[in-house]
Amino acid sequence: MLEILLAHAVAALLAPLVVRVLGRNAFLVLALVPLASLGWVIAQWGTVQTLHIQWAPGLSMDIDMRFDALSGILSLLVLGIGTLILVYCSRYFEDDERRLGIFAAEMVAFAGAMFGLVTSDNMLVLYTFWELTTVLSFLLVGHYAERASSRRAATQALLVTTAGGLAMLVGIIILGQVSGTYNLSELVADAPGGWLAGVAIVLVLVGALSKSAIVPLHFWLPGAMAAPTPVSGYLHAAAMVKAGVYLVARLAPGFADSGPWRATILVLGLATMLLGGWRAMRAFDLKLVLAFGTVSQLGFMMVLVGLGTRDAALAGITLMVGHALFKATLFMVVGVIDHNTGTRDIRKLAHLGRRAPILAIIAALAAASMAGLPPLLGFVGKEAALDALLNTDVLTGTASAAVVTAVVVGSIITFAYSVRFLWGAFGDKGVPEPSQHVQKMHTPGALFLFSPAVLAVAGLGAGLAAPQVEKLFTPYTHEFPATGEKDYYLALWHGVNTPLILTLVIFALGTALYLAHRWLARVRFERSALGNADRVYDATLRGMDSLSMRLTGFTQRGSLPLTLGIILSTLVALPVVVMILGTHTRADLRLWDSPYQLVVGALMMAAALAATVMRNRLAAVILVGLTGYGCGVIFALHGAPDLALTQFLVETLTLVIFVLVLRKLPAEVDESKAIGFKLPRALLAVSVGATVTAVAAYAMNARTARPVQELLPDAAYYLGEGKNVVNVILVDIRAWDTLGEISVLLVAATGVASLVFRNRRFGSAPRVSDAPAARSDAPTSDTTWLLGGDLIDPRHRSLILEVTTRMIFPTILVLSVYFFFAGHNSPGGGFAGGLTAGLALVLRYLAGGRYELGETVPIDAGKILGLGLTFAAGTAAASLLFGAPPLSSAVFEMTLPVFGDVKLVTALFFDLGVYLIVVGLVLDVLRSLGARLDAQIEVNQR
Helix, strand or coil: HHHHHHHHHHHHHHHHHHHHHHHHHHHHHHHHHHHHHHHHHHHHHCCCCEEEEEEEHHHHHEEEECCCCCHHHHHHHHHHHHHHHHHHHHCCCCCCCCCCCHHHHHHHHHHHHHHHHEEEEEEHHHHHHHHHHHHHHHHHCCCCCHHHHHHHHHHHHHHHHHHHHHHHHHHHHHHHHCCCCEEEEHHHHHCCCCHHHHHHHHHHHHHHHHHHCCCCCCHHHHHHHHHHHHHHHHHCCCCCCHHHHHHHHHHHHCCCCCHHHHHHHHHHHHHHHHHHHHHHHHEEHCCCCHHHHHHHHHHHHHHHHHHHHHHHHHHHHHHHHHHHHHHHHHHHHHHHHHHCCCEEEEECCCCHHHCCCHHHHHHHHHHHHHHHHCCHHHHHHHHHHHHHHHHHCCCCHHHHHHHHHHHHHHHHHHHHHHHHHHHHHHHHCCCCCCCHHCCCCCCCHHHHHHHHHHHHHHHHHHHCCCHHHHHHHHHCCCCCCCCCCCCCCCCCCCCCCHHHHHHHHHHHHHHHHCCHHHHCCCHHHHHCCCCCCCHHHHHHHHHHHHHHHHHHHHCCCHHHHHHHHHHHCCCCCCHHHHHHHHCCCCCCCCCCCCHHHHHHHHHHHHHHHHHHHHEHHHHHHHHHHHHHHHHHHHHHCCHHHHHHHHHHHHHHHHHHHHHHHHCCCCEEHHHHHCCCCCCHHHHHHHHHHHHHHHCCCCHHHCCCCCCHHHHHHHHHEEEEECCCCHHHHHHHHHHHHHHHHHHHHHHHHHHHHHHHHHHCCCCCCCCCCCCCCCCCCCCCCCCCCHHHHHHCHHHCCHHHHHHHHHHHHHHHHHHHHHHHHHHCCCCCHHHHHHHHHHHHHHHHHHHHHHHHHHCCCCHHHHHHHHHHHHHHHHHHHHHHHCCCCCCCCCCCEEEEEEEEEEEEHHHHHHHHHHHHHHHHHHHHHHHHHHHHHHHHHHHHHC
């Protein structure tokens, strides 16, 4: 199973390259990946395969996968139809289609994500794949990004399904905590009870119903028809929309008898079946007819798989497979019609059946299955559904009659819109000649018709082989408790019985409804809120926008001091009140451990007080920096040289950034525009400091267990193979935290640079060759070391700074490399080494100007940041290839010439990622706040 996921991931990465080489024929090559995966599924059919990889057991996020009967059925649809859709794409698109390579990658990735979803046993991993399909659906629906309709449809689908997914995540967490397991197989085998589990089930159902377009969250699916037809045929017929049905089917054996389950599913499912079918009778776009029909059928399937009986489960699975076969076929047929005639409007099509008889036969087989005509699988599934609903013992007589009546009415509408689709697309319409679009059409090729033909024939063959097909489904249905009666079996003929009579009634009334549909079209049902949920969606978005604006206006008045004041006041008030009311521990305070601390503390206090009254901005920044340097000295006095080193480097770099920004501001603060109430702000600042100090003191004195600081040195040495506790914690023991922090750091760096550059933030820093014109008296010797300095006005050049830079720049870089390699056992590490290298870049920039920055590092800062994140994340993933948990470290010891015995810890590569990200961050800051502002200042001075 893991190999299938990896194969799809690799194929998705290579898809753009394959498309660039082979054009649209690349889809035929990419189709081999799901086809080979389908071979594995068929080979493992009838067995239960499990996979367990320890990932993050503390978070219950181990990779647990399970292949059984239900996941096998869904895998058969996902991979089998996915293969045929990719073959279909090879003729649907042209070689010059825009973003075709990205589209191919997304389709292959979606197939892998769906396979991961249906085989995930861990619910948190399932949710990960669940949201991955949501994101990929957003990208695929919005493939034609230049169209406003595509962007709206993609956004709508993303918002609706993501909102449902978030509700489902809350339900998953509640279920996991209540039951003590996050594995679906264990959860269903021993389902928890109680009101809290009931709430969790409703939340999970919200996610499942939103994914499968169930009322009232059904409207996103018809809107998603803005996507290319292969997307509609795959995601919205056979794959994505089945995810919700799959999840309900997976949970039904354990939770069908819980309080809110049947009431929620039956009411919403039946409403969806009726509403979707009615809207299908009103649409003129062939894709919309199928889209609303899909909504209707999803409601029908949800009712069956959620009922919680063996017979209903068998009918639901049969209908799910039949629906995937005929609806994917019909979507592809519509794609052929649109591709060859240029229209999908049934009012513009006439005599198409005569011009494309093979396509008409394919569509007729699929539409007959959709309508429930024998001997196709759709008929077998509908017969099974009627029998299961008529003979169920989980509903009362009144409820059973209501459900059967609603299903019969929905089936009548289904029959009617199936006839309407077939006649609307291929009928003569009483017109003597083919319509204009049909006259201009060209005959579809054999490969273009191959995929829909295979699926249409499969629907026919499955119907004829119903008893054999049943054997594939019964392992799943046997997960439900057996009833006293004999289980239903799939067959084309069960004799003259009530389901058969109801089927004949459906055929007769469905035909009558089709003949009368033009008269019924006068009923303006879609004007109501229920009939056109798009209006409700738009009104909801407008309401949320208005509410957010009001809330933002109330809480954020645009005043940064006010916002910070509220936050800091809360920080002071809550801990103080809690400590006064609930703390019984006394704090044991010592003013200092040595006189040096008193001296340093007094200097820090003096600098902080002076900064509050200083009018000169630069002087205030320097005073604030002194408090930071004093903190570094305190670290050093307490025996933490690594923290002291990092503190000194950060303060120095921060001071440089402040100076770069202050160039755009007046030298002194204008007291006339200064914000008043200095005394209250000073009291708030003192209160915050006192609160943090008090909380830390009480926390330390409340400790009852052995301090973790006493265990860290041994843990660092024996677990991380290092003596520097701080660095080992960062790159080994808590490397997950570091990976998240550097990711945030990268995003912040990108955001700052993007705000400064506004239009384009990519590209390396400017080089001397990019300068508009060099000074006429500038040296031209190739031996000039600071080339950028030649472009600086002599009045602004500093000979001492240039000479000093030339002398110590290499030394600082060597020191940076030393910190990097020595950090695992001595003060230093990737962060300290990167900061040191950053200070070297700062020195080079100050001495040689903005053009010297490009000469020093002629590489885009974004590439350095990306390379750093690749090293860090790659180290996390590499250990998986060796069967170890992510971010596991390995130690290699070797003897090298000159160097002697060398011990290499793989955490060094993670530290290299940190080093590169820090260097890239500094380069980005210098390029944006330095070089960019330099260019603006030069323009303003001209």
